């Protein structure tokens with residue numbers, strides 16, 4: 001009788017996605033980075049909030065609309081403070097609205113740097129379970145991530161998945177996007193990958 005090994009892998013984004021759009025100054029389709037700063041405009045009680053992006057070449061700005069014409073009395077003062085202080089969690093929440101950003105830009109570059117924080121939780125049979133924690137979704141593919149975690153090629157990974165050595169819960173396609181709390185179980189000889 002062996003042991004169950006439970007690991008968590010937290011996927012930690014190291015930067016916010018760059019966006020692609022036309023720069024008025026450079027007169028070209030180029031990349032913009034998130035300045036991690038909000039811009040607020042208040043006209044009497046009516047507030048507009050944007051997240052500021054800057055062109056990587058000329059620092060020209062593009063403002064991503066966050067709130068438009070909202071009555072400040074209807075806003076939670078804690079939320080207002082977060083916008084005023086450029087609270088990082090709030091900035092990142094909006095900077096990772098990839099589908100919304102795509103509608104306003106020519107593209108969003110989700111090929112960002114990330115780190116994996118591994119934690120071993122328990123040892124108990126002949127299988128390993130990995131749980132993924134994925135706070136900021138940037139469209140990472142499951143097979144790409146698992147190949148990186150196990151240090152094997154995507155084709156080898158596909159074989160292990162097809163022969164039932166690697167199981168996913170929920171049972172999503174291994175080529176689909178990573179979801180938060182996805183669990184990967186590796187059974188039998190496959191556990192050698194991890195140890």
Ligand SMILES: [Zn+2]
Nearest residue numbers: 023026055058
């Ligand atoms: Zn520019």
